[in-house]
């Protein structure tokens with residue numbers, strides 16, 4: 001396909017996302033089925049442009065004077081991809097392209113950014129979140145949010161149950177991955193030029209052999225804060241697809257036990273092939289249909305990890321459509337669940353054991369507030385330095401340790417953000433139960 005046709009397709013797909021409230025993946029898939037002539041490069045190009053338009057939806061709409069899909073897509077070409085008017089013009093001259101640029105569009109595409117725009121416009125976040133953005137980031141809210149409105153790197157965790165970081169280095173370098181600046185056993189693939197295809201790590205042999213896993217560095221650091229040791233008993237209470245489960249199993253060198261529980265049995269089943277690939281033999285799935293198996297773990301665990309369901313605001317770089325779908329009702333529901341889950345999970349911690357609470361949200365309402373609420377009701381738990389716990393795991397580089405300490409801001413819990421740490425937005429806190 002030529003660029004003109006791809007731009008027309010991106011306008012169509014974005015229309016489905018915005019008007020029919022479809023996630024980008026399914027809108028792009030539906031378009032791919034209709035457009036049988038489109039190849040995988042075309043599909044990646046179109047989805048990439050749609051995602052970039054969504055990442056900067058407010059600022060593009062402001063610059064273009066319209067939030068119609070056409071305006072957003074044209075704006076993304078200019079403001080996210082850096083296309084000049086001549087390049088856009090020549091694409092619009094091609095067959096199957098949308099109609100040519102209007103005079104107003106031309107003028108708007110070359111205008112300098114409006115420095116007087118509202119913070120939620122310049123920062124590309126929903127306006128109703130203004131009080132929360134103020135509370136967590138203060139004067140830095142726009143720059144923090146802008147760092148969440150760009151593409152993310154792909155982070156890779158080396159599965160030390162199978163290989164060390166050096167042995168994984170060969171295949172990683174051929175996949176254009178570099179050593180992670182934050183973690184010793186990790187690599188990362190810097191975000192590509194916007195119109196290029198994202199790296200697909202799943203297709204390389206090192207992945208199918210279980211040498212590596214795709215996992216955001218923030219998620220790896222949160223898992224490190226469990227400081228899970230060989231021989232310990234660990235309960236991953238919201239195991240889901242198992243990202244933290246696998247990371248902790250590797251930390252434990254296959255010794256001791258990770259019990260992986262999730263209220264959603266289907267999500268837990270998705271962990272089975274990942275477990276097989278990883279070679280982790282010390283993971284026990286605790287199915288929600290077997291409540292007695294879970295009950296037996298009460299008061300027995302050295303570590304209970306709560307990777308709580310959350311609004312996922314920390315992952316806006318990867319899922320910009322979710323940013324605009326988020327509503328205050330959904331936030332309120334997540335807060336309610338988090339309050340219940342952290343209390344329920346705490347019953348499994350043995351005296352002297354640790355409770356780790358983590359979210360991939362940067363909202364204090366889901367983070368510090370939940371920890372403070374829990375501690376107020378559970379005086380048998382005391383908060384410890386989450387940065388020290390992550391550093392004690394031995395998994396962080398010096399730079400990683402410095403970023404984690406900076407993320408603690410002198411307090412006990414840690415917040416990592418794309419701007420400050422180059423990770424997804426992550427929060428984690430460590431609480432110890434009295435002996």
Ligand SMILES: C[S@@+](CC[C@H](N)C(=O)[O-])C[C@H]1O[C@@H](n2cnc3c(N)ncnc32)[C@H](O)[C@@H]1O
Nearest residue numbers: 238239240241242243244262263264307308309
């Ligand atoms: C953030 S996701 C977990 C991601 C996973 N730990 C990982 O690293 O890939 C949150 C998980 O919490 C689960 N969950 C929601 N409510 C729960 C509850 N009451 N008890 C246990 N798990 C729950 C969800 O099914 C979801 O899989």
